Amino acid sequence: MNTLVVILLFGSLLLLSFLLIANPVNVNKKANFWFGLVLFFWSSFWLEEILVLIRLDIQSNLFWLPIRFFQFLTPVVFYYSIAYYANPNFRYGRKDFIHFLFPIILLIVLMVNQFYSDNANLSLVLIALVIIQAFYFIVLSYIKIQKHKQRIRLFSSNTFQIDLKWLELIILAIFTLVAFIGIYNLLFVEADLNLFANIVSLSIVYFIAYNSLKQKEIFLLDENERNLIISSEEQTETNKRKLITDDELKSQKEHLIKLMDDQKPYLDSELSLAQLAELMNFTPHQLSYLINAAFEESFFWFVNRYRVQRVKELLLDKENEHLTILGIAFESGFNSKTSFNTTFKKISGQTPSEFKKNGAAL
Known part of the structure; x- marks a missing residue:
């Protein structure tokens, strides 16, 4: 043997x-x-x-x-x-x-x-x-x-x-x-x-x-953009160079929120920083700065807050009672059960099942 x-x-x-x-x-x-x-x-x-x-x-x-x-x-x-x-x-x-x-x-x-x-x-x-x-x-x-x-x-x-x-x-x-x-x-x-x-x-x-044998390409951004984003993220708030003025930051924040609400790009499970930047007519570096400065979070958490909110809305809608929680998660832009459960609890403070149960009791 x-x-x-x-x-x-x-x-x-x-x-x-x-x-x-x-x-x-x-x-x-x-x-x-x-x-x-x-x-x-x-x-x-x-x-x-x-x-x-x-x-x-x-x-x-x-x-x-x-x-x-x-x-x-x-x-x-x-x-x-x-x-x-x-x-x-x-x-x-x-x-x-x-x-x-x-x-x-x-x-x-x-x-x-x-x-x-x-x-x-x-x-x-x-x-x-x-x-x-x-x-x-x-x-x-x-x-x-x-x-x-x-x-x-x-x-x-x-x-x-x-x-x-x-x-x-x-x-x-x-x-x-x-x-x-x-x-x-x-x-x-x-x-x-x-x-x-x-x-x-x-x-x-x-x-x-x-x-x-089933792995995917990890980094789709080119080297220069990736290094710019990483280096700017590692800088302290006092040393971080402004890519957008304060007045423009406010208007671009509103523009980004409107884009997310109207076009709902977060429903694409493969949405990347580069793809969203293209919709904003920004470079990935500029968009990363906007999200970090205006929302004080990374691209990942910014997008997934919209996905979690979408899941919550669908879970509370009685017309979706025939759908499973996982099915709703996939409809909202998630592509993994594990990452969905972890991200949902991190953002909302409770599991999807707990939210659905508590929501139904209201």
Whole structure:
């Protein structure tokens, strides 16, 4: 049974790695390339077992030391793939090269350990360092995704499928798996990874395959507009440069409210900052400034307040009693049950069901 799982793991990782690097759907190019490398490096953890299965015994350090180095690189490359998902124009700084010291140190410890004929204490040190490195980059990746979630609300009215929730779940799964494998290896230094760990790993791989092959392009704005919006959002109120005069701000606020009431662009579940800016004859940067300055909120919350209000009106209308709450949510511009429930409660302070029940009692 374990042999079958190992074969499925190795083959699935190689195939998925090829698909992400080739990127036939042509989305999130840099991020998918790096994530494809992650899966390719990850597959090497089962290479030794595959070589045994095909009766190819390779003992040479010239073969295995580079393989081990790529394995040590896996958490680093995973972090940089997350960085590219969060920002396709991510560029390396000098401080980023410090991260590559981790796999180099691990490789040195491994070489010293082999020189001393696999000293038990050094083996434990190596395992501990691998676990520490894995946890370090898992935490960094998780933080990067949380920042990404905040930033995409500046551009998109619906974050479903572009909020990297699938990668967040993968990080949590890998965190659990690393903790399990780390404890297992510390307790049983000479033992091979057991069937349970391989099955968990295979489940993670299939989860990755399902989500990565249906992913959407995250950033539709060009680099300049995106950087302008992010930089202006990060400025303090006192230092924020005015793009619109106070008098014009008031008139454009009224114009925007009228547009939202009359044309109801929020009913389009894919409404983006760029699309609404085009309706206003603004640049995305100008519209972002208008919403932030006039309404004191991000584009995401601005649009979704209109959607929540629309849901409330439809829920209270007795002519819509034949419709489900979710059906009304989709009619109002939402495209995900989870995001609808979360957003509705955040804005209204109660769940859709509670609102409908309380409204019916009035």
